[in-house]
Amino acid sequence: MGPDALHHIAVIGGGIAGLAAAYRLQGVVASTPLRITLVEATDRLGGWVRTDRWGDVLVEAGPDSFLATKPAARALAIELGLGAELVGLRPGFESAFIARRGRLEPLPEGFSLMIPTRLRPLLTSGLLSNRGKLRLALDLLLPPRRDDEDESLAAFVRRRLGSEAYEWIAQPLLAGIYASDAEHLSLLATFPQLRELELRHGSLIRGALTQRRSRARSGSGSTFLTLRGGMGTLIEELVRRLHQVDVRLGDAAILLSECRGGYRITLTSGHDLDADAVIIATPAYAAARLLEPLDRELTRLLEGIPxxxxxxxxxxxxxxxxxxxxxxxxxxxxxxxxxxxxxxxxxxxxxxxxxxxxxxxxxxxxxxxxxxxxxxxxxxxxxxxxxxxxxxxxxxxxxxxxxxxxxxxxxxxQYLVGHLDRIKEIEARLAVHPGLFLIGAAYRGVGLPDCIAGAERAARSALSAFQLEASGIS
Missing domain, CATH: 3.90.660.20 (Protoporphyrinogen oxidase, mitochondrial; domain 2)
Structure with a gap:
């Protein structure tokens, strides 16, 4: 990592995506003279992932868990020696409730996402009227839509399950993930698996039943995982492992420009960093400001992500x-x-x-x-x-x-309708700037596993440009 390094890769942003990218990049340092710099504007690493304490009470500042069915976060935790610290949802408290007209109605047993897989709990539920239950069951008879056009999550759920199911079941469940108005969220960018169920099985209910039987046979464990000491444990261990990365805290990147076949990063401290490749791991709006002098069209596309x-x-x-x-x-x-x-x-x-x-x-x-x-x-x-x-x-x-x-x-x-088309345009603009990468929650998944997987892909691509290979990236 000294002055004799052949290549320099800079990572801008020290949230989970930036940390995961830097960690992967340093996997080649032992065998190759590679310099890695991580720049973070604030005085701490980890972004929204942080665990505070009040006495013996754990208090999460951001996400309290991650989806177990996406492997990247779990695999990274195990690699960092935290496998024994992984814990699933507490048994005995499986029920969840939905507020409806001043009452707390239990989500009917057997719901997967927003799709019922058991008939009796649905029939006895007070969440939907009899008319709403019949309309939801109509999903079994409605033919799938065969075109490839994107649509809003709200439009999709209403089309398949009806307006009541959307208003009283789907909307509050979706809001818990995206804090959003599903009237504008893209189906294909947020829950493509729902569209796949419709196309493959002709019905969401039939598809969900098939998946439930498959999970029962495989004995799948908890849907969500966390760490015994809180999600901040993952950040702390990642930071502890960055012994071959030059970490600069409290120094924000304010300008990115091309320089001698690579890039020059201007920092608020007044110093410049020259790098052969740059991985930007900031929110899209911060990346837009950074890239405006370099590529106005790329800035416009990034600014369109609310x-x-x-x-x-x-x-x-x-x-x-x-x-x-x-x-x-x-x-x-x-x-x-x-x-x-x-x-x-x-x-x-x-x-x-x-x-x-x-x-x-x-x-x-x-x-x-x-x-x-x-x-x-x-x-x-x-x-x-x-x-x-x-x-x-x-x-x-x-x-x-x-x-x-x-x-x-x-x-x-917010992944608005047409989000994946926007991402394709962003990726096309990035192709004009070799060695420039964008990672984080704004692009192809908001969860921790998505951010980690995207960071690992970017690290692999950055290294491949120098004919290098990082350990641990599949």
Whole structure:
């Protein structure tokens, strides 16, 4: 990594994607003189992934888990020696609830995503009217749409399952992932597997039944995984392993320009970095500002990816105060309910080891796409708003012992209809600039496994340009 290095690769952005890319790149340093620099504008690494503590209570600032069916995050955790720290969802609290007209209705047993796979729980559910249940069952008879056009998630769910199923089941479940208005979210960019079920099986219900039988035969484990000490453990271990990376904290990249067959990065410190390849791991809007002098069309395309802002309020109660109302893992709240809250998680019911037995942390999610103004409220008002929502939903009037507010400003990219076409255009523009890569949640998946997989692909591509190969990248 010294001055005799043959090549220099710079990574801009120290969130999970940037860290994963830098970690993969350093896999060749032992055998090849390669210099790696990681530039992060803030004073810490990890981005939205962070675990705070209040005494023995774990408090997640960002995501509390990752999808187990996508292998990249789990594989990285195991590689980092954290395999024994992986834990799944806590058994015995499988139920989830949906707020409907002042009541908390359980999501019928057997639902996979938003698709029913068992008849009896659906028939006895109070979530849908009899008319809504019949319309949902019509999915078994409706022919699939055969063209290749994208459509909104809302339009797709209404077409297959009906308006009631969308409003009271699909919309709140989807909002919990994207904090968005599904009227504008791209089906093909967010849930292409739903479109595949329709085309392959002619029906979402038939397809989901087939998948359920397959999972039963394979004995699949928990859908979501976390780390015993919180998701921040993954960041801490990645950072600890970056012993061959020059990490620069608190120094933002403000300009990227071409220079002698490579790139020059201008930093707020006034220093310049010259690199043969650059991996940009910032949000799309930050990448757009950085790239504007280099490629106006690429900037325009990146600026067209909007973001949602949200806030989470974690309230720590005495377990005895929460026990009477803390059923299942939590509640999602449809837009039709007219509330600021989008979801509530009973943290200790979701994962073991989050708090001592006598304490019960409750995570309240506020804000969604189009409601960004909520982040302008002061902390004490957000805490009071969270408590008002808990009183309205559960009648929980106890005084919390502690409150922690986390703001996620412009944190969740919105994959609008046509998003994949935009990504193809972005990739075409990048082809004009060899050695330039964009990674992160804005492009091909918002979850941690997607970000890690994208980072590993970019690292592999950057190294291949120099006829190098990184260990651990499949």
């Amino acid at each position: 973001y949602a802002s949200t806030a989470t309020v974690t309230l720590v109660y005495r377990a005895c105060d929460v026990a009477p109302v803390a059923r299942g893992r939590g509640v999602v709240v449809p837009v039709a309910e007219g509330r600021e809250v989008t979801a509530v998680t009973w943290v200790a019911n979701k994962f073991e080891g989050r708090a001592p037995p006598d304490l019960a942390p409750v995570r309240v999610f506020l804000g969604r796409y189009g409601r960004e103004g909520i982040l302008e409220l002061p902390d004490d008002r957000l805490v009071e708003l969270a408590r008002e929502e808990l009183r309205g939903l559960f009648g929980l009037r106890a005084e919390p012992l502690h409150a922690i507010v986390h703001r996620q400003a412009r944190s969740i990219p």
